[in-house]
Structures are given as structure tokens and as C-alpha cells.
Amino acid sequence: xxxxxxxxxKLTWWERTYIPEIxxxxxxxxxxxxxxxxxxxxxxxxxxxxxxxxxxYYPEETMQFPIAYRGRPVLALxxxxxxxCVACGLCEIACPAYCIDIIPGENSGKQNEVERxxxxxxxxxxxxxxxxxxxEACPEEAIYMSDQFDITMLDRKKMKYNMxxxxxxxxxxxxxxxxxxxxxxxxxx
Amino acid sequence: MWIDLAITMVKIIFILTITVGxxxxxxxxxxxxxxxxxxDRIGANRADIMGFTALGLFHIMADGLKMFTKxxxxxxxxxxxxxxxxxxxxxxPAILTFAVVPFGGVYELWGTQVxxxxxxxxxxxxxxxxxxxLATYGYVVAGWSSNNNWSLLGxxxxxxxxxxxxxxxxxxxxxxxxxxxxxxxxxxxAAQETGFWGFILQPFGFLMFFAASxxxxxxxPFDAPEAESELVAGYFTEYSGLKFGMFxxxxxxxxxxxxxxxxxxxxxxxxLPFLTTADxxxxxxxxxxxxxxxxxxxxxxxxxxxxxxxxxxxxxVIRWTLPRFRYDQIMKLGWKMLLPLSLLNVVGxxxxxxxxx
Numbered sequence: 240x241x242x243x244x245x246x247x248x249k250l251t252w253w254e255r256t257y258i259p260e261i262x263x264x265x266x267x268x269x270x271x272x273x274x275x276x277x278x279x280x281x282x283x284x285x286x287x288x289x290x291x292x293x294x295x296y297y298p299e300e301t302m303q304f305p306i307a308y309r310g311r312p313v314l315a316l317x318x319x320x321x322x323x324c325v326a327c328g329l330c331e332i333a334c335p336a337y338c339i340d341i342i343p344g345e346n347s348g349k350q351n352e353v354e355r356x357x358x359x360x361x362x363x364x365x366x367x368x369x370x371x372x373x374x375e376a377c378p379e380e381a382i383y384m385s386d387q388f389d390i391t392m393l394d395r396k397k398m399k400y401n402m403x404x405x406x407x408x409x410x411x412x413x414x415x416x417x418x419x420x421x422x423x424x425x426x427x428x
Numbered sequence: 429m430w431i432d433l434a435i436t437m438v439k440i441i442f443i444l445t446i447t448v449g450x451x452x453x454x455x456x457x458x459x460x461x462x463x464x465x466x467x468d469r470i471g472a473n474r475a476d477i478m479g480f481t482a483l484g485l486f487h488i489m490a491d492g493l494k495m496f497t498k499x500x501x502x503x504x505x506x507x508x509x510x511x512x513x514x515x516x517x518x519x520x521p522a523i524l525t526f527a528v529v530p531f532g533g534v535y536e537l538w539g540t541q542v543x544x545x546x547x548x549x550x551x552x553x554x555x556x557x558x559x560x561x562l563a564t565y566g567y568v569v570a571g572w573s574s575n576n577n578w579s580l581l582g583x584x585x586x587x588x589x590x591x592x593x594x595x596x597x598x599x600x601x602x603x604x605x606x607x608x609x610x611x612x613x614x615x616x617x618a619a620q621e622t623g624f625w626g627f628i629l630q631p632f633g634f635l636m637f638f639a640a641s642x643x644x645x646x647x648x649p650f651d652a653p654e655a656e657s658e659l660v661a662g663y664f665t666e667y668s669g670l671k672f673g674m675f676x677x678x679x680x681x682x683x684x685x686x687x688x689x690x691x692x693x694x695x696x697x698x699x700l701p702f703l704t705t706a707d708x709x710x711x712x713x714x715x716x717x718x719x720x721x722x723x724x725x726x727x728x729x730x731x732x733x734x735x736x737x738x739x740x741x742x743x744x745v746i747r748w749t750l751p752r753f754r755y756d757q758i759m760k761l762g763w764k765m766l767l768p769l770s771l772l773n774v775v776g777x778x779x780x781x782x783x784x785x
Contacts, residue, residue, distance in 0.1 A: 265746065
């Protein structure tokens with residue numbers, strides 16, 4: 240998509256008199272002004288779709304993010320009400336910001352039970368850079384990037400989320416899961 | 429005598445209310461909101477009182493409060509006296525210009541002649557230019573006294589720009605003077621009641637005067653003196669609180685002044701097109717002489733400020749449409765294009781007047 244700007248445009252005499260070109264530019268801005276003036280300034284009349292603008296009243300309205308958007312990483316809570324995570328530590332290693340902290344635990348080794356599970360899983364969002372490497376590294380489909388991004392606190396210690404805060408039912412992550420399978424499945428590790 | 433004094437006081441209070449009290453604060457809101465709408469944004473709407481935002485109009489109050497409570501900072505090494513004085517020097521001329529600006533004609537109210545201009549000077553136009561160029565001292569002193577390179581550069585640019593464009597402004601006005609034959613702003617306004625409006629008789633004069641007056645006010649596309657991307661904020665970089673607010677107000681009041689002068693010189697002053705004062709008076713004849721005069725007075729004042737508002741709108745559209753000129757381009761436009769054209773305009777006007785007589 241290389242696009243070259245021709246910086247040596249020869250202006251015609253008409254263009255060099257300034258006035259017509261200035262009027263043309265002002266027509267464009269005025270057109271936007273009057274169109275929007277009747278379209279969205281009485282904003283209580285119209286919904287967002289009708290007023291055809293790009294900005295949203297942020298805390299009251301939120302945007303629908305594309306599925307590829309990387310928000311805060313969350314843990315998937317499987318259908319059996321246990322985290323998908325097996326505490327292998329791959330995300331911990333992949334994390335370039337060292338914000339993931341896992342304390343693994345071992346099961347008794349009975350049949351039908353995973354051998355390892357995370358006793359504690361902490362992500363420090365004050366350190367996290369939202370890169371998505373953890374999601375890419377995970378072999379168990381346990382950690383996913385959600386579409387939430389507005390995690391702001393006054394206390395830095397509260398930015399450390401523990402496992403209860405991180406767990407999200409897997410049904411809410413269906414779309415992202417599908418996207419990741421398509422995305423990372425192609426690479427065929 | 430007392431009644432004259434009272435009338436003058438009322439006029440002064442009216443002008444102060446409408447410029448300092450109404451236009452200057454509201455324009456700060458209008459500028460943000462209009463630019464937002466032109467750029468498909470929403471604009472200021474967050475300041476609220478009990479959840480009621482009034483389309484962001486409370487931002488005016490919020491800004492005022494902020495300016496009042498902000499620290500008034502004077503940098504180290506600055507000239508304290510001049511640093512404090514310069515916002516006043518910049519603001520006073522902006523308001524003072526309105527002393528000679530007529531915002532209506534002459535009306536006969538209950539046996540008293542009311543001339544809607546504070547001071548009917550016979551050199552009104554010269555007075556406007558003299559006072560408007562005084563404001564430049566404020567900007568130059570502001571830049572010099574704040575001991576800052578950006579400020580000094582900004583004030584130097586202000587001075588050079590003022591010198592360049594004042595010449596063009598003065599020469600374009602000569603065309604208007606030749607057409608209407610008077611320096612008195614009330615005469616020029618009254619002459620457009622029946623005659624053609626100024627922008628028909630002086631189209632090039634109008635365009636050049638508009639460009640030069642925007643350059644005088646240092647707004648985009650001629651905002652090299654404050655150029656955010658080059659000089660931080662130009663001559664008022666080191667100002668905060670109400671002193672900054674005074675520079676800010678001066679700019680907006682100058683916008684109103686430009687609108688008023690353009691209206692008087694080129695857009696028929698307080699008159700409606702094709703409707704003379706006598707026509708309007710006969711329309712309201714059934715109310716009695718004085719009441720008819722009163723109503724016509726209100727109509728004229730409304731028309732005048734309506735036209736001023738239109739010109740402020742145009743200035744805002746220009747400000748949010750055009751990019752900034754480079755410094756050399758400003759000088760080139762001023763000296764190589766506008767100055768010869770304004771001289772040609774004077775010669776052309778003179779020849780046409782000579783041919784018609």
C-alpha cells in the first residue's frame with residue numbers, strides 16, 4: 240500500500256489566487272458542520288447509528304470491538320467448573336513483562352483427573368503489556384485475551400488479580416477461542 | 429445634560445455586557461463546539477450541574493473557576509512589572525475599540541435623540557486602527573518580559589506581522605473612504621441605508637481587509653506568533669491563570685471587533701437589505717412615534733449583532749479549515765501580494781469614481 244505524495248504539483252493560475260481554493264475548503268468543512276448540526280447535535284433525538292459519528296460518549300456507551308482485539312488476559316473456567324489451566328508455566332515463560340505468577344499444585348493422580356492444577360494464578364495488570372504471548376503459548380486453551388481494557392485503580396496493589404478475579408466461564412470466550420484456533424492452528428507447532 | 433450622561437452610561441454598560449460578558453465567554457464554548465461538529469466529533473459536554481450539561485455550556489463557568497483558582501506564575505528572571513502589565517495592555521485596546529463602533533442609527537425617543545454609538549468621533553476609523561495597533565505592544569512586552577526564547581520569538585513575529593498587515597489594512601480602507609467620503613463610522617453606516625453595500629462597491633477591498641484583519645488577530649492561518657507546534661504557545665507561554673485568560677479574552681473580543689468593523693464598512697452596518705429606516709418606521713406606525721422608534725432600534729441592534737455573529741462564524745470556519753502559513757509565506761503574502769493589490773485597488777477605485785463624475 241505504498242502511497243507517494245507528489246510534492247511538486249504545478250498549480251494553475253486559478254488555484255494560485257488562493258480565494259477559490261479557500262472557498263472550496265470552507266465548503267467542505269461547512270458541509271460537515273451543517274450535516275452534523277442537523278444530524279447529531281440534538282443527540283437526544285437520534286441513536287448513535289443515525290448520527291454517523293465516530294466518537295462515543297465513553298463511559299455511557301462502549302464500542303463493539305473486533306474479535307482480534309487484545310484486552311486484558313483472563314483465565315477460562317471449563318464446563319466442569321475447574322480452570323482449564325494445568326499450571327505448565329508456559330505463559331509464565333512466554334510473558335515478556337513477567338507479570339504472570341503461577342503456584343502449581345499436584346493432584347493425587349486418580350483416574351479422570353488432571354495431574355496438575357494452579358493453586359494460585361496471579362496477573363499483575365500494572366505490569367502486563369497486553370501482548371497476547373500467553374494466549375499464544377498456552378497449549379490447553381486456558382488463557383485468553385478478553386475485550387476489557389478499562390482496568391484503572393488508585394491503588395497499585397489492587398492491580399494484581401488473583402484466580403477468582405481472573406476466571407471467566409468458557410461460554411463467554413467462544414468467539415475468541417474460535418479465532419485463536421484459526422489463527423494459531425495454521426502455524427502448526 | 430444628565431439624561432445624556434445616563435444614555436451614555438447605558439450604552440457603555442450594554443457594550444461591556446455584550447462583548448466581555450456575552451461574546452468572549454460564549455465564543456470559547458462556540459469555538460470548541462463548532463470545531464468538534466465540523467470534524468465529526470461531539471465536543472465539550474462533560475461539565476454538569478446535577479447531571480444537567482446544557483450542551484456543554486457549563487464549561488464556560490468551569491474554565492472561569494479554573495482560571496481564578498490557578499497559580500499566577502511568574503518565571504525566574506522575568507520582568508515582574510511588565511509581565512503583569514502586558515495582559516492589561518493587550519486587553520484594554522480590544523475593548524476600547526468599541527467606543528467608536530456604532531451598533532445602531534439615530535432614534536427619536538420621547539424627545540431625546542439617541543445615537544447608538546458611545547463616542548461619535550469624526551476620525552472613527554483612524555481611531556480603530558490606532559487603538560488596534562496599540563494592542564501589539566501588549567503582545568511584544570509579554571514576550572520580552574517573560575524571559576523565554578519561545579515567547580520572544582513569538583512576540584517578534586507578532587510585531588513583524590502587525591507591521592506588514594497594518595499597511596494593507598490601511599490601504600484597503602482608503603478605497604472605502606473614497607467611496608463613502610467620510611471617516612466617521614456612523615456616516616459610513618448611514619450611507620449604506622439606501623446606497624450599495626460596501627462589499628459590492630469594494631469586493632477586493634473586502635477580501636483583502638478580511639485577510640489582513642485575521643492576520644492582525646493572529647488566528648490561523650496567520651497564527652505564526654503563537655504556533656503551538658513551533659513555539660509552544662508563543663508570546664503567552666509563561667502565562668497562567670487570569671493573565672492567560674486576559675490574552676485569551678483579548679483574542680475573542682478582537683474577533684468581535686473584526687466582525688463589527690467588517691459589518692459597518694462592507695455589510696450595510698445595522699440595515700436590513702432593501703428596507704430603509706423609514707420603511708420600518710411606517711411598518712410600526714400604529715404604535716405611536718416613540719414606540720415605533722424603540723422597536724426599530726431593537727431590530728437594528730439585533731440585525732447588527734446578527735451580522736457580527738455571522739462574521740464570527742466565518743472566522744471560525746476559516747480557523748478550522750486552513751493550515752498555518754509558514755513565516756516566510758506570511759511575509760510574502762503581505763508584502764508581495766496584498767500590498768500591491770491594495771494599491772491597485774485604490775488606483776482602480778479612484779479611476780472609476782473619476783469616470784463616473
